[in-house]
Amino acid sequence: MITLLSIIALGFFLGMRHATDPDHVIAVTTIVSRQRSIGHAALIGALWGLGHTITILIVGSAIILFGLVIPPRVGLTMEMSVGLMLILLGILNLSGIMRWIAETATPLRSGQHSHPHGQGDYIHSHPHRHNPEKHGHAEDATPVSWMDRTICRLGIYQVVRPLAVGIVHGLAGSAAVALLVLTTIRVSSWAVVYLLVFGIGTVAGMMLITAAIAVPLTFSENRFARLSRGLGVVSGLVSLVFGIFIVYQMGFVNGLFTRSPIWIPH
Numbered sequence: 477m478i479t480l481l482s483i484i485a486l487g488f489f490l491g492m493r494h495a496t497d498p499d500h501v502i503a504v505t506t507i508v509s510r511q512r513s514i515g516h517a518a519l520i521g522a523l524w525g526l527g528h529t530i531t532i533l534i535v536g537s538a539i540i541l542f543g544l545v546i547p548p549r550v551g552l553t554m555e556m557s558v559g560l561m562l563i564l565l566g567i568l569n570l571s572g573i574m575r576w577i578a579e580t581a582t583p584l585r586s587g588q589h590s591h592p593h594g595q596g597d598y599i600h601s602h603p604h605r606h607n608p609e610k611h612g613h614a615e616d617a618t619p620v621s622w623m624d625r626t627i628c629r630l631g632i633y634q635v636v637r638p639l640a641v642g643i644v645h646g647l648a649g650s651a652a653v654a655l656l657v658l659t660t661i662r663v664s665s666w667a668v669v670y671l672l673v674f675g676i677g678t679v680a681g682m683m684l685i686t687a688a689i690a691v692p693l694t695f696s697e698n699r700f701a702r703l704s705r706g707l708g709v710v711s712g713l714v715s716l717v718f719g720i721f722i723v724y725q726m727g728f729v730n731g732l733f734t735r736s737p738i739w740i741p742h
Contacts, residue, residue, distance in 0.1 A: 480666060487670040491677020494649070495525065495685060499558055502718055503641050504682060505711040506565040508689045521686030522679055523635060524642035529675025531646025536654035536671045540664055546651050548739035552732040554647040555739075559722030561644045566716030569708050652741035 494500075504524055511517045538544040546554075653674065654667075661667040731737040 480669075483661065483666055483670050484673045487673035488677035488680075491674040491679075492681035492684075494653075494674070495678045495681030497649075499562065499648075499718065499722070500524075500528075500645060500682070501685060502711065502715050503562060503565060503645065504638070504686050505689055505707070506569045506715045507638055507641070508686045509569065509707045509711050511690050514687050514690045517690030518683045518687040520638045521682035521684070523638040524645075524686075525675070525679030525682040527639040527642025527644075528646040528649075528678055528682075529642075529672070531643050532650045532653055532675050532678075533668075533671055535647070535650035536657070537668050539651065539654040540658060540667045540671075546741075548737040549732060551651060551739040551741065552726045552730055552737050554651075555730075556723055556726035556732060557644050558648045559719045559726065561641060562715045562719030562722065564719075565641070566712045566714070566719060569712030569715065655741055 504521060507520055508517045511520065535544075539546075653671065657667045657670050661670060727733045730739060
């Protein structure tokens with residue numbers, strides 16, 4: 477019993493530490509940077525952790541229980557998928573910032589002024605008059621409003637987005653976690669329990685991280701407008717650069733695009 481409890485405790489705390497890996501933090505930051513609620517940010521972290529746990533359990537259990545062997549080219553592809561996803565998240569964040577810059581740089585006509593406001597999780601500025609009050613666009617014409625109408629009328633998109641990101645991250649780390657467990661835990665059932673507890677620890681760790689990121693953005697949307705935009709720029713750029721680095725590392729350094737790929741799960 478003591479051994480099993482030790483395994484559970486170890487799995488939980490290692491799972492929490494795993495949540496702090498740079499690629500994980502970068503990915504969730506690109507999503508959380510637009511949140512104004514600590515609770516919503518923590519929920520994003522929980523969904524990311526859930527997606528990560530699903531992949532870890534499926535792939536890791538297959539390795540532990542059935543002796544699944546992942547070919548180097550497949551393993552490198554799984555690792556590179558994280559880089560591609562980070563590039564996509566970075567581009568999406570930066571495109572929103574570029575839109576804000578374009579709106580800010582547009583000269584205002586007489587009697588007009590500009591202020592930021594939010595619609596859903598889309599925050600932007602546009603010029604308007606107060607006599608009569610007219611916005612620079614229809615209330616349902618923002619990119620996120622259009623996405624909400626076409627994809628997520630029931631809020632499904634907000635759930636699927638961090639869940640899908642977590643699943644992709646799980647692909648990159650599942651083999652390494654499972655192989656590490658096999659070297660220390662000989663009982664297959666205990667090893668699977670370790671994977672489950674590891675996933676729970678990852679969920680808890682990511683919830684703490686995303687909630688902490690959202691804290692400075694919850695006090696006042698207007699007061700921290702510059703901070704929000706700055707965080708969006710930084711997270712977008714870091715995500716883009718880190719994603720390109722991972723793609724280069726997997727594709728050329730480790731040889732995914734060559735005839736002799738080399739993959740060491742880590």
